Amino acid sequence: MKRNIAVVWGGYSSEIVVSAKSMAGICSFLDEEKYNIYKIRITKEKWTVEVGGYVYTVDKNDFSYICPISDQRIYFDFAYIIIHGTPGEDGRLQGYFDMLGIPYSTCGMMASALTMNKFICNNFLKNFGIRVADSLYLNKDTKYNLRGIEEKLKFPLFVKPNTGGSSFATTKVKAVDQLQQAIDAAFGETPDVIIESFISGREVTCGCYKTKDKEVVFPITEVVTPNEFFDYEAKYEGQVEEITPARISGEMTDEIQRLTRKVYDLVGAKGLIRVDFIISDNQPFLLEVNTVPGMTQTSFIPQQIAAAGLDIKEVLTEIIENEFNAI
Structure with a gap:
């Protein structure tokens, strides 16, 4: 049946x-x-x-x-x-x-709650030697000073909804007179905000899943956009070039895939996840962990599955059947 x-x-x-x-x-x-x-x-x-x-x-x-x-x-x-x-x-x-x-x-309740909160997740992973951007956390009750934020993180910097995604209400801020508007926009999306230092480099992303019998880490995708950053228009309106496999060295490929596996285990992930990095001065910095990655026909994970020579129907069947076998 x-x-x-x-x-x-x-x-x-x-x-x-x-x-x-x-x-x-x-x-x-x-x-x-x-x-x-x-x-x-x-x-x-x-x-x-x-x-x-x-x-x-x-x-x-x-x-x-x-x-x-x-x-x-x-x-x-x-x-x-x-x-x-x-x-x-x-x-x-x-x-x-x-x-x-x-x-x-997807991941279970605790892993999902952890990874959804960018500030807490990145600082958790930082304890295990994973490089992340310097950041500040704001909620509705936080008293903050715009000049103080500038002194700590410098410009340019990013203001994001702390528990949001898809780059909604995410702003690259280049001067202090733009900062309050960016913070207000982020608060309009979620009740807390993360402000991160800007890291210049090459953005890449790597997908991974595990079942009872095996571990699969996909080829890495390089993200190239003429926009200021990988914003909503780049993600969903075609203003981006996505190159799979990424044009990086074999050593860096191995390192990004190793870190993706490490993150998967540290957060207690389950099912398909995607981990985003930026490579700066030949060092990978984690951007965020996606436990419900986009799954349109042109999203990163389907691209990576195809580049790995796998059938996406079979991959999803494996993930589903693995959960039934775990009951």
């Missing part, structure tokens, strides 16, 4: 538009001969499932819905979470599925 796979998308943040694209990608990649695929949309207002062009309400008590044609309650065997941002990338949804005993595709 075919298992019911819920592709869970949507979310509570601006990244819902990216989630919609990733959901379409995942649905096209999954094995329809092996699984029944359902699209579950989660927003603050409601949870729904789309079936045959009709939309039905999902019962949050047991993650099911009633099919009006057969009057049967349909349960889902597995959740493929493709919500970027809250509640799918920060541990909230993972805790929900843990309580229901439903296996899912």
Whole structure:
């Protein structure tokens, strides 16, 4: 009997538009001969499932819905979470599925909560010898001085939503008179903000996944954009050149892949993750860890899977079946 796979998308943040694209990608990649695929949309207002062009309400008590044609309650065997941002990338949804005993595709609750918080995650990994940018953390109650920020981090610097992604409300700030506006924009996205020193170099990203029987680290992608940085337009509107494998030395390739494996283990990752780095003066600095990486047809992970000579349908099947075998 075919298992019911819920592709869970949507979310509570601006990244819902990216989630919609990733959901379409995942649905096209999954094995329809092996699984029944359902699209579950989660927003603050409601949870729904789309079936045959009709939309039905999902019962949050047991993650099911009633099919009006057969009057049967349909349960889902597995959740493929493709919500970027809250509640799918920060541990909230993972805790929900843990309580229901439903296996899912991503890292667990604790790893998701850790990696979603850029400031805490980077400082955690810094303790294990991984290089990261100097940074400051602000929340709504933090008293800060713009000149003090300038003295500590210098210009240019980056202001980002601390628990956001897809470069929404991320600003490269070159002068103090631009700083407050950038901080306000980031606070408009999330309740806390990270300010990071600028590191000049070559940006690369590396994907990885592990199952009970094996570990796979993908070829590295180099990111080249004419924009000030790898912003939303570069990520999703084609203003970028993505080169896989990256044009870096064999030694640096080995080092980036080693660090990706190390990060995977240190944060307690599960499923597919992607780790972003910038190489400066022949030293890799970690930018961030993505536990729900984009999965459109042209996203980094599908590109890297193809460059590795692997079939994405088989990779996703491995990840799903590994979770069933772990039960």
